[in-house]
Amino acid sequence: MLDIHKIRADFPILNREVNGHPLVYFDNAATSQKPQQVIDKITEYYTLYNANIHRGVHALSQEATDLFEASREKCRAFFNIPEARQCIFTSGNTHSINAVASGAHVFVKKDDEVIVSAVEHHSNIVPWQMLCERVGAQLKVIPVLDNGKLDMDAYHDLLNDKTAFVVVNHISNALGVTNPVKEIIDAAHEVNAKVLVDGAQSCGHMKVDVQALDVDFYTMAGHKMCGPTGIGLLYGKEDALNELPPYQGGGEMIDQVTFEATTYAGLPHKFEAGTPNIAGGIALGAAVDYLNEVGMENIASYENELLEYGTEQLKKIDGLQIYGDVKEKAAVISFNVAQIHPYDIGTIVDKLGIAVRTGHHCAQPVMDRYQIAGTIRASFAFYNTKEEIDIMVQALQRAVMMLS
Structure with a gap:
């Protein structure tokens, strides 16, 4: 109680x-409201620890880095992500989806098919339309029944050897209907398709276990789970993340840079170009603590x-x-x-x-x-x-x- x-x-x-x-x-x-514990954590960071992370040898930088990476570990445990390096900080759920869709040409080729559902948020439709336009793939749509449920018979009929990617939200933001994502994922894997699940509406309202789902990519919005705006998460299976090219170039995401060629850093930094939302990342850890305390x-x-x-x-x-x-x-x-x-x-x-x-x-x-x-x-x-x-x-x- x-x-x-x-x-x-x-x-x-x-x-x-x-x-x-x-x-x-x-x-x-x-967006969800924020408990005082999360608000205080933002103030605490800027009052006591404000420094850039991962790059400095001075005390403030090391303290800020430790807090930021501790938050990553909290998020890893919260969603049962296997390794912290598979927990990518982004600016939000839309950023997470676009990070995958922008590089999904490594999974989706000309004449392949991408399946989306008819109840998706625009942020889980438009990036995949853009991908299909770039590579010459076709976008297929799972119909929705009168009661708001997906037509799962139609979904199974859509699956074939051309299906390369399936994207679906866990919970419809427009209707509130919870989709049968485990069935969707398992069926997609039978035809060797990758699956991304948009977890914006589920991440703060139900227990999410990415390993139990066996999903390839899962996206989360920090501001919908009592965390601040401007911070999100992307989970991916390690082999899929390693194959996916980086979404942005810049500092932090590199290994070596020359004018002849650049090599990229390993996970998670490969997808975290530039200075991140450090305060937001640390405060998201406080939000996770709060949700865990409530249960x-x-x-x-x-x-x-x-x-x-x-x-x-x-x-x-x-x-x-x-x-x-x-x-x-x-x-x-x-x-x-x-x-x-x-x-x-x-x-x-x-x-x-x-x-x-x-x-x-x-x-x-x-x-x-x-x-x-x-x-x-x-x-x-x-x-x-x-x-x-x-x-x-x-x-x-x-x-x-x-x-x-």
Whole structure:
């Protein structure tokens, strides 16, 4: 059982008001809030340790390096990554995906096929379109069923000896539906295809074990798991990372540089050109510590409780339709009410202090699938409460009455 009052006390932003009302923050799928422990770690770094890492012999540089690499080890353990060198720090989930897609020509050749799902975020569509254009490959799409689940029969039919890469999100940011990634990975490996799983929506809400999944690449967003913005993670199997060319050139990622030729550093530095987000990396370690203290199983269980309660209460609103109303999902509810535009409802509930997301959620093909302009998305975290859900439902009822 979680002590919600104690947890909420760790998040200072939850004490503020918006438009004269206590903040109800239900936009966690866009970014999570940060506990004081993470905020303090950023301040501590710049106050006591600020120095560039890996390159200096002086005390500050060595201390900062030790803190940064200790954070890498925390992330390695959190996701059950085999070796710390397979845990690549990036600027975020989008950077992680692009780092793989930019060099995936070593895996994808002319006339090969890349499979994506119909529920992907734009950041897991566009880089693969760009890859296919560069190498002359074809992009294939796993359809989505009316209930928001992927059409797995269609997926298995798509797989063939031309399939070189499969990319899919673990949890849909637009619908909240949890995809059967283990089945997707195993089937792809049967045809010798590589798999990348976008873990932006899963990394702070469920226990992720990359070895149990047997995934080739897995991407994570620090700011969606109580860490700061500007920091992310890329995991890859070691042989795949060794084969993948570096995404950026510069300092840190080199072994030897001459005007005739350059050789690259080993993992993880091969993919970490330039000065990294040192404070962000160290603070991400503090976020991992915090999540471990709360317990990922506790988080997943409580957020599922919020999902069930929120779904039940929202369904009491006349004309409300939920997209992705299935059992296998995260604490994300994407919905519309009658023919009212989601933006109009979102604007009114914001005046009442409630933060929800409206629009296509950077997943326009999902909205096209349902022939809608967008949805209202309420996404919960372990620091939210059922009482806040009640406040949101009352605000939605008020908005519907005003707009009907």
